Amino acid sequence: MYKKKVISHYAEIWKSKGVGINFAKGPVSDLPKEFSVLEFAPRANRNMWTYATCCxxxxxxxxxxxxxxxxxxxSEEIVEIMVATAHYHRTGARLGLGDSVNFGKSWINESKCEYGLISLPYLDGPQLEDMEIENGKCVKFFWLIPITQREVEYKKINGVENLEERFEAAEFNYLDPIRTSVC
Structure with a gap:
């Protein structure tokens, strides 16, 4: 039931159906049996690939x-990053808004972005961010933004809001794997 709600939520907001990616490497057995990573292909109103956790x-x-x-x-590399992040969330520390995650590898190819920042879904807004479920609970859908080690260090000292202001001022390209750090 929960899985169907999550899939429907993504499809409703993104006006696209995601394809479940089968990823069998690593300790995936530690994840909920319903867990998957959904892949959304580029479309007319969104010229990029989207990878999303489900469950x-x-x-x-x-x-x-x-x-x-x-x-x-x-990118299968991003699927692996999403699986590893979900695994850390389930077996390590619960993740939330403003947290950073060490990918343990480059986001894509030679990228200096080896970390992710859990941020609000600025491109999609509150329509994606909140999905109500039973008992008055709300599932939060957050954006995992690839960031550099310098940006993580800046966030730790100056806070998430200041880092996001730096992103905005620099008009950083969140799709550019070889972008330079904003810090």
Whole structure:
């Protein structure tokens, strides 16, 4: 039931149907059996690939979240990053808005972005961000933005809001794997 709600939520907001990607590497057995990463191909109103978790959280979680990431290209590397992030969320520390995640590798190819920032879904707004479920709970859908180590360090010292202001001032291209740090 929860999985169908999440899939429907993405489809309603993005006006597109995601394809579940089968990823069998690593400790995927530690994830909920319903877990998958959905891949959304580019379309007329969105010229980029989108990867989104489905059932990273469970309906019974106190603060359920799902994450998505954008890419200029189709990428199994991003699927692996989403699986690893979901695994950390389930077995390490619960993730939330403003947290950063160490990917342990480049986002894409030679990118200096080896971390992710859990941010509000600025491109889609509150329509994507909030999905109500039973018992008055709300699932939060957040954007996992690839960032550099310098940006993580800046965030730790100056806070998420200041880092996001830097992104805005620099008009950073979140789809450019070889972009320079804004810090």
């Amino acid at each position: 990273m959280s469970q309906e019974s979680d106190e603060y359920p979240i799902e994450l998505h990431m954008f890419s200029p290209e189709k």
